[in-house]
Amino acid sequence: MKVGFYQFRPQFGKIAANTKKIIKTLDKIDADLIVLPELALSGYYFKDDKEALSLAEDPNHSTNIDSIINLCRDNRIHIVIGFAEKAKDKCFNSSALIGPQGIIHIYRKLHLFNEEKFCMSPGDVPLKVNEVNGVKLGMMVCFDWAFPEVTRTLAMNDAEIICHPSNLVLNFCQQTMLARCLENRVFAITANRFGSDNRPHGSLRFTGKSQIVSPKGELIFRAASQREACYITEINPTESHDKFITKHNNLFSDRRPNFYEL
Amino acid sequence: MKVGFYQFRPQFGKIAANTKKIIKTLDKIDADLIVLPELALSGYYFKDDKEALSLAEDPNHSTNIDSIINLCRDNRIHIVIGFAEKAKDKCFNSSALIGPQGIIHIYRKLHLFNEEKFCMSPGDVPLKVNEVNGVKLGMMVCFDWAFPEVTRTLAMNDAEIICHPSNLVLNFCQQTMLARCLENRVFAITANRFGSDNRPHGSLRFTGKSQIVSPKGELIFRAASQREACYITEINPTESHDKFITKHNNLFSDRRPNFYEL
Numbered sequence: 001m002k003v004g005f006y007q008f009r010p011q012f013g014k015i016a017a018n019t020k021k022i023i024k025t026l027d028k029i030d031a032d033l034i035v036l037p038e039l040a041l042s043g044y045y046f047k048d049d050k051e052a053l054s055l056a057e058d059p060n061h062s063t064n065i066d067s068i069i070n071l072c073r074d075n076r077i078h079i080v081i082g083f084a085e086k087a088k089d090k091c092f093n094s095s096a097l098i099g100p101q102g103i104i105h106i107y108r109k110l111h112l113f114n115e116e117k118f119c120m121s122p123g124d125v126p127l128k129v130n131e132v133n134g135v136k137l138g139m140m141v142c143f144d145w146a147f148p149e150v151t152r153t154l155a156m157n158d159a160e161i162i163c164h165p166s167n168l169v170l171n172f173c174q175q176t177m178l179a180r181c182l183e184n185r186v187f188a189i190t191a192n193r194f195g196s197d198n199r200p201h202g203s204l205r206f207t208g209k210s211q212i213v214s215p216k217g218e219l220i221f222r223a224a225s226q227r228e229a230c231y232i233t234e235i236n237p238t239e240s241h242d243k244f245i246t247k248h249n250n251l252f253s254d255r256r257p258n259f260y261e262l
Numbered sequence: 263m264k265v266g267f268y269q270f271r272p273q274f275g276k277i278a279a280n281t282k283k284i285i286k287t288l289d290k291i292d293a294d295l296i297v298l299p300e301l302a303l304s305g306y307y308f309k310d311d312k313e314a315l316s317l318a319e320d321p322n323h324s325t326n327i328d329s330i331i332n333l334c335r336d337n338r339i340h341i342v343i344g345f346a347e348k349a350k351d352k353c354f355n356s357s358a359l360i361g362p363q364g365i366i367h368i369y370r371k372l373h374l375f376n377e378e379k380f381c382m383s384p385g386d387v388p389l390k391v392n393e394v395n396g397v398k399l400g401m402m403v404c405f406d407w408a409f410p411e412v413t414r415t416l417a418m419n420d421a422e423i424i425c426h427p428s429n430l431v432l433n434f435c436q437q438t439m440l441a442r443c444l445e446n447r448v449f450a451i452t453a454n455r456f457g458s459d460n461r462p463h464g465s466l467r468f469t470g471k472s473q474i475v476s477p478k479g480e481l482i483f484r485a486a487s488q489r490e491a492c493y494i495t496e497i498n499p500t501e502s503h504d505k506f507i508t509k510h511n512n513l514f515s516d517r518r519p520n521f522y523e524l
Contacts, residue, residue: 110518114508127521146445146513148410149522156523170507172444172479179441182434183408217434245432246376251408256372259389260411261418262524 001135002031003161003187004232007210007223009195012043013055019064022081023071031077031232032133037193037210038082038109038142038167039093045197045204046084049091052119056086059096059103073100078132080191082141082165090121095139095165097130105130105139110150113143129157135237138186142166145173145180145190149262155184156252160237162188168207174222182217185251186240194226215240263397264293265423265449266494269472269485271457274305275317281326284343285333293339293494294395299455299472300344300371300404300429301355307459307466308346311353314381318348321358321365335362340394342453344403344427352383357401357427359392367392367401372412375405391419397499400448404428407435407442407452411524417446418514422499424450430469436484444479447513448502456488477502 006025010018018041026034038044041064046052059065065083072079078099085094085106093109093116108123109116127150129138138159144150145164154162162180166173174190181188194208208225212233223229243252268287272280280303288296300306303326304317321327327345334341340361347356347368355371355378370385371378389412391400400416402424407413416424424442428435436452443450456470470487474495485491505514 110521111511111516114510117510122518123521127523143511146507146511147517148414148441148445149517149519149524152410153521153523175437176441176444179410179438182438183410245408248376248379249373249405249408254373255409255411256384257411257524259372259385259415260524261389261415262411262519262522 001033001237002232002234003033003189003212004031004230005035005189005191005210005212007037007192007194007208007229009228010037010040010043010193012045012197012199015041015055015064019067023067025230026071027075029075029077029232033078035163035189035191036079036081036165037191038165039084040081040165042084043197044167045199045202046119047199047201049119052084052091053086053089056084056091058086059106065096065103068098069102072098076100080139080163080165091119092123093120093141095141095163097137097139099132104132107139107141109141109144111143111147127153127157129154129159136160138162140164142168145176148180151180151184151186155186159186160240162186164188164190166190166192168192169204171207174209174211177211177213178217178219181213181215183251185215185243187215187235187237188213263295263499264494264496265295265451265474266293266492267297267451267453267472267474269299269454269456269470269491271455271490272299272302272305274307274459274461277303277317277326281329285329287492288333289337291337291339291494295340295342297425297451297453298341298343298427299453300427301346302343302427304346305459306429307461307464308381309461309463311381314346314353315348315351318346318353320348321368327358327365330360331364334360338362342401342425342427353381354385355382355403357403359399359401361394366394369401369403371403371406373405373409389415389419391416391421398422400424402426404430407438410442413442413446413448417448421448422502424448426450426452428452428454430454431466433469436471436473439473439475440479440481443475443477445513447477447505449477449497449499450475
């Protein structure tokens with residue numbers, strides 16, 4: 001299975017241009033699954049909830065999302081993309097799993113980061129694992145990394161690959177994802193953006209370093225911090241089935257949930 | 263508060279000599295809390311359950327534990343020490359919190375590592391936080407690091423410092439403990455041993471690199487791999503009270519337990 005990510009620099013508010021850039025890069029690509037950053041269509045640093053909603057997509061009526069679906073259909077690929085999701089008067093920080101047949105699943109970020117709390121609504125749907133061509137994919141978004149319960153929940157629901165669209169501004173996530181993969185024996189694809197959102201109300205700089213980690217907690221590849229990167233590699237998702245970290249230690253069946261107070 | 267660890271090389275089966283070595287090093291030390299390795303009195307690599315039990319201490323009738331209590335009393339310090347605990351016909355891989363007044367609490371390792379499963383019984387007491395001179399201490403032992411639920415449970419019970427006696431043979435723990443401290447905003451003192459247990463049934467080499475990590479996931483100090491190290495530093499345990507990783511993100515109150523399936 002050929003998996004990868006596309007680390008790029010979305011331009012704030014230029015949804016059509018960002019969509020076009022994604023399509024230009026990924027058209028004719030030889031891959032099965034590509035993960036894109038969080039809020040890849042709109043950019044990140046909204047002023048307030050009104051602005052977020054004005055730049056959000058209703059996935060059922062979005063020419064931009066439709067373009068991504070067409071990209072998947074034309075190239076027979078699957079894409080995970082972060083986007084601002086308009087749902088009536090609410091805006092969610094969402095991640096869509098899209099395939100040739102259309103949108104397969106939308107996950108709404110459970111743990112909003114910092115000022116996102118003033119612009120978007122917290123996720124209200126369960127963490128879910130979707131099977132695509134026999135491979136089980138989980139989604140989480142950016143700051144969800146800080147809560148070990150998220151990857152744990154996805155892995156205990158048999159996720160083989162964690163797809164992780166991100167717009168990281170802190171430096172902790174990349175290293176912590178090695179622990180998340182090791183403790184759950186799953187693959188993770190963290191697709192981060194780079195560059196800055198320079199807005200009248202402030203500026204945010206993103207840390208790049210998108211990466212793919214193996215179920216043994218090994219870094220397969222990490223991109224540069226401030227450089228565009230489209231990286232694809234071949235992995236065997238079934239490596240995630242082996243939950244044994246030693247001959248006698250299965251990291252899942254060794255759990256002692258009666259002693260956990262969570 | 264002055265805290266630290268003593269990384270040394272216990273000699274297998276030489277309980278009196280190991281006890282003497284600990285006392286010689288820690289007598290007259292200027293510290294409030296010292297963490298010692300797992301199975302610091304007996305050594306690690308037992309042949310079977312019979313051998314483990316023969317080298318275990320009944321904490322209520324142990325001249326060796328009594329010597330450690332005297333050490334605490336004479337120096338007005340607290341010690342966390344890993345030891346093989348004899349309880350009737352069972353042997354637990356335990357950690358004792360000992361102070362001038364005696365044993366304060368014994369934790370029995372919940373997650374046994376590899377062949378330990380054939381030599382010792384899995385822990386059967388809850389994870390517990392004990393207050394000592396106003397500071398809240400949690401204990402976990404070695405391989406418990408692989409289960410994020412352990413540190414989480416202790417931190418959610420207000421632990422400020424995680425005391426972590428270890429006999430590590432893998433290389434993952436030290437780095438992963440940075441994630442554990444960061445995600446829970448607690449201090450952790452991992453006291454590992456070095457050297458090897460060379461036994462007729464096999465040899466095991468331990469990885470040293472004992473360390474202290476801050477609630478921000480920063481490495482305060484890490485010892486060398488194969489060298490004795492008694493390290494003490496001053497910390498402010500109340501730093502662990504600040505669970506905010508950004509202005510608007512409290513890592514505990516931001517949790518979404520209704521969405522975790524654990």
